Amino acid sequence: MTSQTSPTTSTDTMPTLQVLGLTKTFNPGTPVEHHALNGIDVTLMPGEFACVVGSNGAGKSTMFNAIAGSIIPDGGLVRIAGENVTFKPDFKRARTLSRVFQDPLKGTAPNLTVAENVALAYGRSTKSSLAFAMRRERREMIHDRLASLGFGLEERMDTKVGTLSGGQRQAVTLLMATIGNPSLLLLDEHTAALDPEATRRILDLTDKIVSAGRITTMMITHNLGDALSMGDRTLVMDDGRIVADVSADERRGMGVDDLLALFRANAGHDLDDDKVLLEK
Ligand SMILES: Nc1ncnc2c1ncn2[C@@H]1O[C@H](COP(=O)(O)OP(=O)(O)OP(=O)(O)O)[C@@H](O)[C@H]1O
Ligand SMILES: [Mg+2]
Incomplete structure (x- = not known):
């Protein structure tokens, strides 16, 4: 063989x-040590x-x-x-590791639009500015990524995230958490x-x-x-x-x-x- x-x-x-x-x-050494x-x-x-x-x-x-x-x-x-x-603080691990929490608002900025939130997450992963991240080709990329989620969010790119349903918000959060390939x-x-x-x-x-x-x-x-x-x-x-x-x-x-x-x-x-x- x-x-x-x-x-x-x-x-x-x-x-x-x-x-x-x-x-x-x-709380080591206290009555509530755990x-x-x-x-x-x-x-x-x-x-x-x-x-x-x-x-x-x-x-x-x-x-x-x-x-x-x-x-x-x-x-x-x-x-x-x-x-x-x-011993590395969390902000120094942010580019290799992403988290999604129970609260859909934890991972997003509710007063920014869907597109701005995704652009910020993309910008964090590539270290580019929001203005740069919002250029047309970025917007097209974000549109396509949102469309691939199947939640109709590509039609709501300019809607504030805070007004979306919990499921829609978690879909945006998942995209944001994974857009930088953690x-x-x-x-x-x-x-x-x-x-x-x-x-x-x-x-x-x-x-x-x-x-x-x-x-x-x-x-x-x-x-x-x-x-x-x-x-x-x-x-x-x-x-x-x-x-x-x-x-x-x-x-x-x-x-x-x-x-x-x-x-x-x-x-x-x-x-x-x-x-x-x-x-x-
Ligand atoms: N910052 C903290 N200070 C003191 N105790 C804490 C702290 N964080 C967690 N604990 C305690 O540590 C234990 C483990 O908490 P943890 O949140 O990790 O549990 P979990 O498995 O996620 O539970 P759940 O299913 O309820 O979310 C709990 O008894 C909690 O009260
Ligand atoms: Mg828990």
């Missing part, structure tokens, strides 16, 4: 995200898409905050595309404020954008069905730890009940999540 070495590049073999032994204690992260290890290869589920206060957002540089961990390290960024996309319950129909549309769009750009992604969700069906892997968190890391193979054929049973077996108690959605 002949063995064939497939051509690989260093960027394909180097993880996009490496989190090693991450720890964080809030160990939010108790040694988190996660590796994401280029293009991998992992969903994150867990109990209330399991440390999901805190893990994202440490990866994004919004908090500095007490121990452990964060490497993005091979670079140790553990190395890593972090989605923190980005559909939690939307109605079921808008949620479905935004999840479909997420899938489309992430697959088309092969963007390495982590998505926190309370919907266990989505956590099993979207992306390639499911990470399960409890009490500042990852208690299960379910691979694509292991996930196949797994239902929500199986995930709940796995949680119980590994965490030693039932999933206590008051926002949990068991149905798709």
Whole structure:
């Protein structure tokens, strides 16, 4: 049998995200001391898409905050595309990493138009000014990118973002978060404020954008069905730890009940999540 070495590049073999032994204690030495992260290890290869589920206060957002540089961990390290960024402030990571939050207004300027918001995001990724970013060819590019979202936003380029529906705003936010081709996309319950129909549309769009750009992604969700069906892997968190890391193979054929049973077996108690959605 002949063995064939497939051509690989260093960027394909180097993880996009490496989190090693991450720890964080809030209010240390006080009566409200809380160990939010108790040694988190996660590796994401280029293009991998992992969903994150867990109990209330399991440390999901805190893990994202440490990866994004919004908090500095007490121990452990964060490497993005091979670079140790553990102590690098968030604004210095902004060009490699994008986040989308639950609140659709968090990622956009509500008093600027759709086109201006997208132009600003594009300008940030290319370091060009707003005036430059708004030149005609940019406007055409923005028009085409908006049209590709399938939300009719290309017809509303001059509408203020604050007047759009939540779903439309999250579609704009997703475009803004990914227009600069980030190395890593972090989605923190980005559909939690939307109605079921808008949620479905935004999840479909997420899938489309992430697959088309092969963007390495982590998505926190309370919907266990989505956590099993979207992306390639499911990470399960409890009490500042990852208690299960379910691979694509292991996930196949797994239902929500199986995930709940796995949680119980590994965490030693039932999933206590008051926002949990068991149905798709
Ligand atoms: N800045 C902070 N100061 C003090 N405690 C904090 C801070 N941020 C988070 N915590 C606490 O750390 C724990 C983990 O919070 P985190 O927001 O990461 O949980 P989560 O898994 O995202 O939960 P949820 O599903 O409710 O969003 C919680 O007990 C929270 O109260
Ligand atoms: Mg959270």
